[in-house]
Amino acid sequence: MDALPLAAPRPRPSAGVLGLAALLVLAYGIVPLTGTSYLFEALLTPFLALALAGLGLNLLTGYAGLLSLGSAAFMAVGAYAAFNLSLRLPFLPLPAAILLGGLVAALAGLVAGLPALRLRGFYLAVSTLAVQFFVAWALNRIGWISNDSPSGIITAPGLVVAGLSFDDPRGRYLFSLSVVTLLTVLAWRLVASPTGRNLVAIRDNETAARLVGVKVARTKLLAFAVSSFVIGIAGALWAFAYLRTVEPAGFNLDRSFQILFIVIIGGLGTLRGAFLGAGFIAVLPLLLSRLGAAVLGDGFDSGTLEMVQRMVLGALIVAVLIREPAGLAALLDRAGRRLGRRAA
Amino acid sequence: MQPALRPVRSGPEGRRPLPRSAARPAALPVAGGSPHRDRAGLVLSIEGLSLAFGGTVAFAEIDLAVGAGEIHAVIGPNGAGKSSLINAVTGLYAPQAGRVRIGAEAFARVPAGRLAALGVARTFQNLALFAGLSVRDNVLSGLAAARRAGLGAQILGLPAARREALAHRDAAEAVIGRLGLGAVADRPAGRLPYGLQKRVELGRALVARPRLLLLDEPMAGMTATEKAEMTGFIRAARETSGAAIVLIEHDIGVVMRLSDRVTVLDHGRRIATGTPAQVQADPAVIAAYLGLADEDADAEAA
Incomplete structure (x- = not known):
């Protein structure tokens, strides 16, 4: 090779890259200027945290093919670890506490991933279920974790980074957005790397992967650790930026399922899928209920409204999965291609 | 599909003069009937390898030696133990007796995870791609x-x-x-x-x-054109890299045209090893193939 290896031909900016840039301009530039507190607090911040959790689970389940039902447990580990670190080591800057919280979650993921060396499919899912229940039990039983507060409720410290306060709805949104953007870039680098290829190789054919020289056990544990790291950070965002007061019950099995559904609806094995799925699962219900309230008026029974909203959401989920089992990401791809053909 | 054994020069493929590039080792062990040649030049050497699943013998006391740049076909009726042999050589099955030598190293059970590092690569009878x-x-x-x-x-x-x-x-x-x-x-x-x-x-x-390439029915289910192309690719792979190639194939015409040496398995036993011409003339091979020809046809029709 004569050519300088660093001067590799870079791929031309495609429509996807341009769309992404436009999205970032929108998220960083336009939304913070025009958005309302409700938009930040009730929609965007939880959307970002859940999308990040979905992203983390997608690395494990979508890319590496390892089914996990313990996502909420890893969120809880990340949140409670970051809380304890900032409480007990007050000199620690907040980003460092959140980062270390993610690393504690990664460690938990590593341990939880050990059964994956022997189990797969539903059996693995059941073993991650054990993690889910163990963490819930530990949070309720070990008072030290929640600084001996009754029923394990913790109140997160204010979001202050390098003297700059992010402690208002817009600031919390921007903080979450920055964390999510950074981790998404890292996840994208990971799945595009040879290691990311190995994850998919293990998912698609473990025997062949082993024979071409993929270190199967190490790669599976890596998938668990990285995935749990991302989910742990998402948990910290959930606690520090969104709710600010969290209890263990917020990280129950329902949450794990919610994150799994986000990944399935959004599209397994795609990074966009987590965001699309989070939009569908977390934001759409709120929009539906607002729509319902607006259409039917305040006098309508709120319980009935909620039920109707759930039914509509369920019907939408079924419709999407019938139309495109590979999720919203594939649906979007197809629509994009059709649009491109029409334009051409 | 194919009648049991056919004359070697059947298709146009066989008549084409082979380009022999310099990359091909000079000491190509084309002739020679005994599997126990001197060990130094061997890439793969299987010695007395036996494998059984419970009471069912997959293969027993198999000896096989493949030198660099050699294309060695393993043929035999369905259920003769060909694929099991490849799976044992690649560490997917654990043989009960015998050894597998890959280059300088000998194994009772080949470590599948180290296979690529040992310079061994394989294909699978049923595709094993990352879809x-x-x-x-x-x-x-x-x-x-x-x-x-x-x-x-x-x-x-x-x-x-x-x-x-x-x-x-x-x-x-x-x-x-x-x-x-x-x-x-x-x-x-x-x-x-x-x-x-x-x-x-x-x-x-x-x-x-790889130094050793194991191809498990690379042409199964292919059209004649695809088979001819695949034959060309396999031959080119040997010419360019000098790899030793073990080939399992049902199409006898392809085997006879492509391979330097042929080992015939029947019911898990090695019944013959030699050049294609030698094997074709071997009475035991003819008996095995002719004796099983009808059942073979049934199996393929099913």
């Missing part, structure tokens, strides 16, 4: 064992990782070009027609430039 990866990524995955850059270096795009990625990409592109897969390089491998998938699998095996 969700593109053709290019499938071929690139064949270099997994040759990767040195760590995860951090890959994610940060450090120079060493980028150099390695680029070198691997070049190697993969070369193989993709040689196998005529350029037009489908970005397509998911799982969506390709069967014949092309077989070719991708060969590409994944070839990209690491």
